[in-house]
Amino acid sequence: MGSWPLLPRIGRGNILPFQAPNRYPKTRFNNIVVLMACKVFTAACQGYDGSLMGGLNILPQYHEYFHLTNSLRSLNIAINYTGGSLACFCWTWVTDTYGRRVGLFWAAAITIVAAILQAASVHIAMFCFSRVLIGFGNVASVITGAAYLAETLPWEQRAWGLALFDDFFYVGALVAAAATLAACRLPSAWAWRLPALLQCVWGAVCIALLPWMPESPRWLIDQGRGREALVVLARINAPDGDVHDDLVRLQFRQIFQTIEYERNPMKYREMLANRGARKRLIITATCALFSMLAGNLIVMYYIGDVLDHAGIHDQELQLVMNLGLNATSLVTSIVGTFYVDKRGVKSATLVSTGGCAISLFALGVLSKFNDHTDTTSDDYAAVFCTFLFAACYAFGWVPVLFLLPAEMLYFRIRALGMSMFSLVVCVTGIWGNFAMPLALQHLGWRLWIMNGAWNLFFFAFVWWYWIEIRGKTLEEIDALFDGGKRSSAPDVAEVLAGRADANWKEKMSTWMSHRFGRSEGPASSQDGRAVSGHSH
Incomplete structure (x- = not known):
């Protein structure tokens, strides 16, 4: 049984959101x-x-x-x-x-x-x-x-x-x-x-x-809960819920950099x-x-x-x-x-x-x-x-x-x-x-x-x-209105069409290691703690 969404305790700068569901659908x-x-x-x-x-x-x-x-x-x-x-x-x-x-x-x-x-x-x-x-x-x-x-x-x-x-x-x-x-x-x-x-x-x-x-992955990243956000992105976007999936990590980087901006x-x-x-x-x-x-x-x-x-x-x-x-x-x-x-x-x-x-x-x-x-x-x-x-x-x-x-x-x-x-x-x-x-x-x-x-x-x-x-x-979509994206990651459509930089996977790995450490960041843990360097 999953947890029910009751209002969390209120505290200025110390908001405690409810936990993500304990049991997701498997596919x-x-x-x-x-x-x-x-x-x-x-x-x-x-x-x-x-x-x-x-x-x-x-x-x-x-x-x-x-x-x-x-x-x-x-x-x-x-x-x-x-x-x-x-x-x-x-x-x-x-x-x-x-x-x-x-x-x-x-x-x-x-x-x-x-x-x-x-x-x-x-x-x-x-x-x-x-x-x-x-x-x-x-x-x-x-x-x-x-x-x-x-x-x-x-x-x-x-x-x-x-x-x-x-x-x-x-x-x-x-x-x-x-x-x-x-x-x-x-x-x-x-x-x-x-x-x-x-x-x-x-x-x-x-x-x-x-x-x-699941909770919105973008809201989770904004709250400093990047590990949970990556898990949600993987379960929604990857066929087997793999948090190491390249396209999942590409989207994670886009969202992270955009929200950080x-x-x-x-x-x-x-x-x-x-x-x-x-x-x-x-x-x-x-x-x-x-x-x-x-x-x-x-x-x-x-x-x-x-x-x-x-x-x-x-x-x-x-x-x-x-x-x-x-x-x-x-x-x-x-x-x-x-x-x-x-x-x-x-x-x-x-x-x-x-x-x-x-x-x-x-x-x-x-x-x-x-x-x-x-x-x-x-x-x-x-x-x-x-x-x-x-x-x-x-x-x-x-x-x-x-x-x-x-x-x-x-x-x-x-x-x-x-x-x-x-x-x-x-x-x-x-x-x-x-x-x-x-x-x-x-x-x-x-x-x-x-x-x-x-x-x-x-x-x-x-x-x-x-x-x-x-x-x-x-x-x-930001590029259509603002003249440019907030993220340095390539577009998903470019990657799927084979038009992205040939080294984009290597650059992705470097970014994840630099941002989250050698443990490969959020993928190594799903305990819901705040992402390193991005907690409130």
Whole structure:
């Protein structure tokens, strides 16, 4: 049995992180499977929450129990982002101080407690409080989880793993849509309580997997625990977990030298003054903003209103279409993940944004000529455009959303940058959940035309400003933004292609001996003590 991630004793300059798991999976493949399993359940929890609220907004039992007005309905969703905003101000410190596994544990625990409170709510204040906690836990898991996957997955599978992380958003969304559809015929409040209660399952599975998961090797090196970091790198990157593997040691040297260079964190003014850091933060912020304003906000949470506007008024049919919408999004997001892996994030984002613009323009035109009296072929054409929009959004924006910031941001600003990313998402979500339903009510088809128009602006900005980062280790990405790497080690791709210096292995051995002594450094011991010359 592995050790459980409880908070360590706090001491200024004397932080004692919890021990690494005592029992790892035996193969590289199984290590990656456990790592990804925990994270996909975390992502599914967020997807479940988004689709849950979209489904509940269709259920009359939910509306009647809380006597909801349009304002209260928007509040129940927007307050979730309020909780997420609170997490943005403190969870970076938790993640950087106590480690990625500790951050994941407490984020999941908070979500479990919140889901139970949500299902047990007896009045609107209790429900809103639970929504604040759920928002806090979900955003905390994003801040920690994206950084954790980016820092731990093998470099050649990092893009695929991070893209798949967000794809599983729709696995949770699909389960929530099915749960609300199955419970919709219950005559009591259990029609909404049961789907709300099931939300705690995702966090429970995540916690159950944590004892078998390693800590981020980059965080371990930063804490002066290089021996443990090398063991983790070997178990994740080498087929037999060999700490003497040349490519494992090459990556260890890259990470060590880069983090040593980045030892002192940047202040906010320095981030804005530094060209590379500033560009990273601008791309991160625009990724968050554009993804929220592409049109998905209203389609996800107010799918009932969207279908009403399209001429589909039957509530059970709306729930069935909500289920189909999430199934379509899941399939296209997985297809998009393959595309991202082959063509990169910038190309996928451009295809996705262009498709969203076209489908919204078509939806706006069809909605203009819809008389909303009887269900006609025009109504189903509008529904098709809604499905087309969801598919286009899921194809690019879903795989890219957490992949791009987590890869771009270097170690010292990764958790902080993900907090900023989440804050932009939350602030946009708060005002968007009040503004978009009112805009749909008063502007009607014009909203879709306007939304399509600003998607064209997003397309132009991404094409002009974003940078492609496909096929690089995290340390090698620095060269794209800063003009050079922080490490003197050759690129992994150069080594695999045979273009590296012929003496790179000898130079590696010399560096390890110089840095760690004749015992060949971390490979000779796995007792978790601080690396020589690099302890706090």
